[in-house]
Amino acid sequence: MTAETLLSRRERVRTTLAHRQPDRIPIDFGGTAVTGIHASCVAALRDYYGLEKRLVKVHEPYQMLGWVDDDLKDAMGIDVEGVARRPTIFGFPTGGWKEWNFNGLEVLVPGQFNVTTASNGDTLIYPEGDMSVPPSGRMPKDGFFFDSIIRQKPIDEEQLNPADNLEEFKALTEADLAELRADVAAANAKGRAVIANFGGTAFGDIALVPGPFLKDPKGIRDVAEWYMSTSGRREYVHAVFARQAETAVSNLKRIHAFIGDSVDAVFLCGTDFGTQTSAFCSVPAFRELWFPYYKQVNDWIHAHTAWKTFKHSCGSVERFYESFIECGFDIINPVQCSAAGMDPERLKAKYGTRMTFWGGGVDTQKTLPFGTAAEVRQEVLRRCEIFASGGGFVFNSVHNIQACTPVANIVAMINAVNEFNGRN
Amino acid sequence: MADIQKLYDAVLNGDQKTAVAVTKEALAGNADPLELIQKGMIPAMDEVGKRFECEEFFVPELLLSARAMKGALVLLRPLLAERGAQPAGRVVIGTVKGDLHDIGKNLVASMLEGGGFEVVDLGADVTPEKFIEAIRTSGANVVCLSALLTVTMPSMKKTIDALKDAGVRDRVKVLVGGAPVTPQFAQEIGADGYGENASSAVSLARRFSGVTA
Numbered sequence: 001m002t003a004e005t006l007l008s009r010r011e012r013v014r015t016t017l018a019h020r021q022p023d024r025i026p027i028d029f030g031g032t033a034v035t036g037i038h039a040s041c042v043a044a045l046r047d048y049y050g051l052e053k054r055l056v057k058v059h060e061p062y063q064m065l066g067w068v069d070d071d072l073k074d075a076m077g078i079d080v081e082g083v084a085r086r087p088t089i090f091g092f093p094t095g096g097w098k099e100w101n102f103n104g105l106e107v108l109v110p111g112q113f114n115v116t117t118a119s120n121g122d123t124l125i126y127p128e129g130d131m132s133v134p135p136s137g138r139m140p141k142d143g144f145f146f147d148s149i150i151r152q153k154p155i156d157e158e159q160l161n162p163a164d165n166l167e168e169f170k171a172l173t174e175a176d177l178a179e180l181r182a183d184v185a186a187a188n189a190k191g192r193a194v195i196a197n198f199g200g201t202a203f204g205d206i207a208l209v210p211g212p213f214l215k216d217p218k219g220i221r222d223v224a225e226w227y228m229s230t231s232g233r234r235e236y237v238h239a240v241f242a243r244q245a246e247t248a249v250s251n252l253k254r255i256h257a258f259i260g261d262s263v264d265a266v267f268l269c270g271t272d273f274g275t276q277t278s279a280f281c282s283v284p285a286f287r288e289l290w291f292p293y294y295k296q297v298n299d300w301i302h303a304h305t306a307w308k309t310f311k312h313s314c315g316s317v318e319r320f321y322e323s324f325i326e327c328g329f330d331i332i333n334p335v336q337c338s339a340a341g342m343d344p345e346r347l348k349a350k351y352g353t354r355m356t357f358w359g360g361g362v363d364t365q366k367t368l369p370f371g372t373a374a375e376v377r378q379e380v381l382r383r384c385e386i387f388a389s390g391g392g393f394v395f396n397s398v399h400n401i402q403a404c405t406p407v408a409n410i411v412a413m414i415n416a417v418n419e420f421n422g423r424n
Numbered sequence: 425m426a427d428i429q430k431l432y433d434a435v436l437n438g439d440q441k442t443a444v445a446v447t448k449e450a451l452a453g454n455a456d457p458l459e460l461i462q463k464g465m466i467p468a469m470d471e472v473g474k475r476f477e478c479e480e481f482f483v484p485e486l487l488l489s490a491r492a493m494k495g496a497l498v499l500l501r502p503l504l505a506e507r508g509a510q511p512a513g514r515v516v517i518g519t520v521k522g523d524l525h526d527i528g529k530n531l532v533a534s535m536l537e538g539g540g541f542e543v544v545d546l547g548a549d550v551t552p553e554k555f556i557e558a559i560r561t562s563g564a565n566v567v568c569l570s571a572l573l574t575v576t577m578p579s580m581k582k583t584i585d586a587l588k589d590a591g592v593r594d595r596v597k598v599l600v601g602g603a604p605v606t607p608q609f610a611q612e613i614g615a616d617g618y619g620e621n622a623s624s625a626v627s628l629a630r631r632f633s634g635v636t637a
Contacts, residue, residue: 122549140522140549144575147524223527224487231484232438276603277620281482365604369574404575 009079013193014264016391017308017330017356024421025388027395027414028358030068031082031195032267033060033089034312034333035359037401037410038144039107042066044407049075057097057108061125062089062137062146062212063400064102070190076414080394081187083196083263086179090137090146091128091213103142124149127215136212144403148210152222162239164219168211169200169244172251177258184259195310197267198255200248203241203293204230205271230281230289237289245293249300261306265331268297274315277340283319291327298328310358314399316340318347325354334399335360337383344386357387358394362413368397369405373412380416388420428464431496435468435538438488440495447496457503461540465493469538473623483531486622490534497537511542513633516558516596517568518546520579525572528602528622532568535622536629541566552586559592566629568619571602580605581613588614597632599625 008023015022028035037045042056049072057067068078086093088110096111112129121141127133137146172180180198187194202208209226211217220226220236229237271290273280281289294311301307308330313320316339324332335357337344344360360383362368367379387393395417401410427446434443450460472489475481481489515536519529526548533545544562546554555567567587569580580600587593600610601619610618616632619625 138524140524143522145573224530227484227527228438228487228491229484231482232488275483278476278479279482281484282479285482365574366606402574 009191010193010264013079013394016393017264019353019356019390019392021389021391025384025393025395025417026079026193027077027417028080028195029076029078029396029401030065030073031080032197032310032312032333033063033065033084034267034270034399035080035396036060036063036065037068038403038405039064039066039102040105040144040403041401041405041407041410042068042072043105043107045076045410046072048407048411051075055099055106055108057094058100058102058110058113059084059094060088061109061113062207064145064403065400066107073192077418079192081190081192081194083180083183083187083194085176085197085199086183087213089207089212090125091215103144127211127213130215133215136210136214146212148207148212148223150210150222151217152220152225153218155220155225160233160236161219162236162243165221165240166243166247167214167218168208169247171247172254177254180255181258184262188262193265194263195265195267196263198251200244200251201266201268201297202270203244203290204237205269207270227280230285234289241289241293245296248297252297252300253304256305263307265308265310266301267310267312268329269294270312272312272314273320274313274317274336274339276315276338278316279319280315283323286320287323291323294324294329295327302328308356314339316342318342321347321351321355325351329355331356331358331394333358334396336398338363338365338398344383348386348389352387352390352392356392356394359396359398360387360393361395361417362397364398364400364402364405368409368413369402371409373406373408376409376412377416377419380413381420384417384420428460431460431464432468435465435489435492435496436471438485438492440488440492443492444495444499447499451499451503457500458507458509460496461500461504465496465538466540469493469535472538473535473626476621477623483527486531486535490531490538493538494534512540512635513566513629514542514544514562514564515566515568515629516544516546516555516562516564517570518550518555519548519570519572519602520576520583521549521551522579523571523573523576524548525602526570528572529568529570531622532570532601532619532625535626536568539626539630540635541626541629541633552583555583556587556590556592559587559596564596566599566632567596568599568601568625568629569615570600571605574604577602577604577609580615584614597629599628599632601625 012022012026059067092112097108100109114129123139124135125137127136139146310331311329312333318341430446597616599617600615607618617628
């Protein structure tokens with residue numbers, strides 16, 4: 001691949017993020033932990049494209065996402081490079097790779113990916129790889145992903161202290177900053193657009209609330225307790241978010257001082273506000289509890305950097321789009337068109353000039369895993385027709401490509417994007 | 425005379441502390457536990473379901489009301505058993521094998537309890553064998569299967585097939601639900617019904633149990 005072509009990939013993404021028509025629809029797979037590919041599918045894709053035999057690196061051990069190497073990125077025409085904080089969701093760093101047998105597939109996992117097998121055959125994983133403390137994650141026997149083990153201590157309402165829910169939100173160390181600078185520099189050398197997740201800006205992301213990375217999580221860590229707290233303990237949640245936002249902005253200032261505008265987009269928050277048919281809260285509740293902190297972070301970023309900001313929320317969230325835009329988000333993902341009220345044509349018409357749709361390319365609940373290749377092609381072409389006009393679209397499936405998705409369907413998806421790009 | 429309105433309000437407002445206190449007070453005054461449930465808690469949870477349907481309430485409010493209801497129910501259930509009161513129906517519920525997600529399932533279980541059903545909650549990652557055993561031992565007339573992941577949807581079919589093989593399928597109505605589940609999928613795998621959300625699951629369970637709301 002020539003340097004000129006590589007440069008055009010980054011420009012392609014920048015063009016679409018600026019809501020101008022790019023030469024082709026840019027594609028992301030693997031740029032973030034919500035736009036990735038399950039390790040088993042990465043392995044299948046490597047085989048399909050006839051790439052060098054090598055074990056897939058599981059860089060995100062919660063959802064078991066596989067690292068998309070440069071050769072696979074080139075084969076799939078991927079325009080985006082991702083940067084993430086090195087500690088994984090289980091608190092141990094990526095790197096120091098070792099082999100692990102994952103349901104019969106040999107993969108590489110981080111060196112501190114330490115697991116045991118429970119009596120029922122489940123796989124248990126440990127925070128920071130420390131097997132002297134209770135496990136923080138569980139994968140069912142023959143399963144494909146981990147989930148957090150809830151380690152909620154009894155709650156005494158009188159003793160609740162927001163600081164207990166802030167253990168994970170700390171000032172970055174000089175070593176953290178040096179790592180980030182090195183990773184961003186390496187990503188920049190690829191010539192693709194760069195999206196970074198610096199961490200610390202997810203307000204109440206339910207995957208993070210249980211603290212799977214913490215050895216001894218305190219505060220409100222039970223999923224249901226947290227949801228109830230967003231209605232019944234608002235002062236507590238406000239206190240957590242306010243302190244978190246302060247720390248986040250302080251960290252972002254320092255990061256920007258180190259790396260400048262060498263990333264194109266930043267993943268800020270993966271908190272889901274939608275369910276399949278409804279929402280987790282009302283719009284007024286969103287505006288009271290989340291909006292001020294999102295705005296605080298977005299305002300600082302937009303006042304001081306050229307970064308575009310990325311918000312992930314599954315489900316039926318059209319009702320929040322105006323608020324997302326007003327509080328400063330530039331990019332929305334995963335654009336779950338199968339959820340109630342998420343008609344793609346309506347979304348594009350109403351928000352397409354103000355919000356970049358990073359996702360929405362094909363459904364991952366039905367079409368991609370269970371449909372035929374012809375159905376995948378048809379849906380992808382239609383979504384491209386809807387979303388591509390005038391830019392503001394990065395092709396990605398609706399959330400990560402899940403385990404057990406037929407490789408023929410993934411290839412049909414990529415081929416359909418290329419077909420669309422070729423005829424437009 | 426028990427202050428049923430206070431209990432109703434406490435459950436509706438998700439105020440567990442008051443729900444428990446009012447229930448204790450009512451029982452101390454020799455209130456009829458069945459009346460507390462039928463005139464206080466069930467109408468309150470029905471109203472919670474209605475408000476959820478019209479998006480006045482959301483998941484956090486459902487969870488708060490369910491917790492308040494359960495706090496009172498813990499006090500009332502032993503008294504009901506003593507009096508031999510019959511539930512609206514018996515439901516076995518669980519998230520299917522391979523799936524650890526249980527928030528949606530817990531909400532359905534709570535709404536069913538709040539609707540007067542006896543609920544056997546098998547938890548998450550439940551094997552077909554456990555469902556079969558629970559049907560046999562509990563005498564359930566309804567089974568609810570939940571899945572959040574696309575990769576665990578096939579476990580729903582496996583479970584229904586296992587119920588057939590074990591000869592218990594005809595004893596129960598099977599309801600399925602969860603984010604990726606659709607009415608079409610429910611039909612394809614041989615379920616009797618699809619619950620789009622917790623309150624629709626209660627409505628279906630009532631219909632299958634011959635109960636009018």
